[in-house]
Amino acid sequence: MGTKLRTCEEVEKGFSNYIKLCLRHASRDYFKKLYRDSVLIPFDECEPKIAINIRTSTTITFEDFAVLSQAIETLSFSEKRVLYLKFFQDKTDKEIAQFIGVTRQAITKSKSNVLVKLKNHLEIQS
Structure with missing residues (x-):
C-alpha cells in the first residue's frame, strides 16, 4: 500500500512540474x-522636445x-x-536602456555623469 501511495505522489509531483514547465x-x-510584433517608435518622434518642469513639495526660492x-x-x-525618463517617468535604468537602445551600463554611466554635471553647475552658482 505504501509503495502505491508513494508512486501516486511521485506521479502527481512529476505532473505538477510538467505543468509548471509548460506554463x-x-x-x-x-x-x-x-x-x-511590437512597433518601436524612436523617442525623437514621440517627444520632439523635452521640457522638464520642476515641481517640488518642499519650499524652493525663486533664485534656487x-x-x-x-x-x-x-x-x-x-x-x-x-x-x-528616470526621475519624472520613474523608469529603471534597464527600461530606459531598452527604450533608447543602449546598454543598462551606458544609462547608469550617463545618469551619473549628468548628476555630477548638475552638481558642479549648482556648486559654481552657489
Whole structure:
C-alpha cells in the first residue's frame, strides 16, 4: 500500500512540474511574440522636445529655481531625456536602456555623469 501511495505522489509531483514547465514556456513564448510584433517608435518622434518642469513639495526660492533651471538648460537633449525618463517617468535604468537602445551600463554611466554635471553647475552658482 505504501509503495502505491508513494508512486501516486511521485506521479502527481512529476505532473505538477510538467505543468509548471509548460506554463513557463508558454508565457515566455507569448512575451517573445508580443515583443517581436511590437512597433518601436524612436523617442525623437514621440517627444520632439523635452521640457522638464520642476515641481517640488518642499519650499524652493525663486533664485534656487532659476539656478536649477539654468543648470538643466546646459544639458544636452540626450542628458535631459535620461533625467526625464528616470526621475519624472520613474523608469529603471534597464527600461530606459531598452527604450533608447543602449546598454543598462551606458544609462547608469550617463545618469551619473549628468548628476555630477548638475552638481558642479549648482556648486559654481552657489
